[in-house]
Amino acid sequence: MMSHKNLSADKSILLVIDIQDNLSPAISEFSDLLQWSIKIAKVSAIFKIPSIVTEQYPQGLGSTNRRLKDALLNAQSIEKTHFSACNEPTFNATFKQLTRTQVIVIGTESHVCVLQTCLDLIAQGIEVYVAADAVGSQDPEHKSLALMQLQQAGAIITSVESIIFQWTKNAASPEFKAVLSIIK
Structure with missing residues (x-):
């Protein structure tokens, strides 16, 4: 099993998976997910943490939430059709250029794109940290099961505030x- 270390801003990437406007009405407790996502995005900008934003079929599902995207620093956006971002050549090329070993994951849906992307990253030996309060699914039970599966696979399940304080x-x-002004 992989040995996870304390998070470090200079080793981290923030991966935002499919937090798209047209998906939001279907996601359970989306407003909370968005609030936490914006907080971690703002803090990632303070620490100059690079971010990758994926958009699942944006022609049909819309763009990433504008408030979230505006909070990110120099986010690199990648359109995808595969559920796992790791199956997209553009994602892999972008990810490799960043040469970071810790990936903080937020997004939707927990049991589909988040799950498959995280499993593929873990298989590549990447330290994966999932912010449980910033991921979501239509059905809360699907989210819960995905988080259990990810933890069993070696991901660290944590919270936005824990990540922020580890970076700080x-x-x-x-x-x-x-x-402090962002999280309070």
Whole structure:
């Protein structure tokens, strides 16, 4: 089993999977998911953490939520049709260029695109951290089962605040005041 370390901003990538406007009405507790996603996006920008945004068939499902996308720093967007982003050549090329070893995952749907992408990343030896409060499915039970399966596969299931505080490390850091204004 993979050995996970404490998260580090300089080793992290934020992966935003399919948080698209046309999907949002179907996702259970979407407003909470979006609120947490925007918080982690804003903090990732403070720490200059690169982000990749995937969009499942955007012609039909729409674009990534604008408020979320605006909160990200230099997000690289990738259109996809595969459920696992790892089956998209553009994703793989983009991911490899970033040379980071820790991936923080947020998005929809937990039991489809999030699950399959995370399983493929774990199989590649990547440390995967899933923010449980920033992933969702239409059926909460499907989300719960996906999170259990991911944990059994080696992913760390955590929360947005835990991730943010791991990135921040120190209340005396120059970033802490900005981080605190976002999470409170």
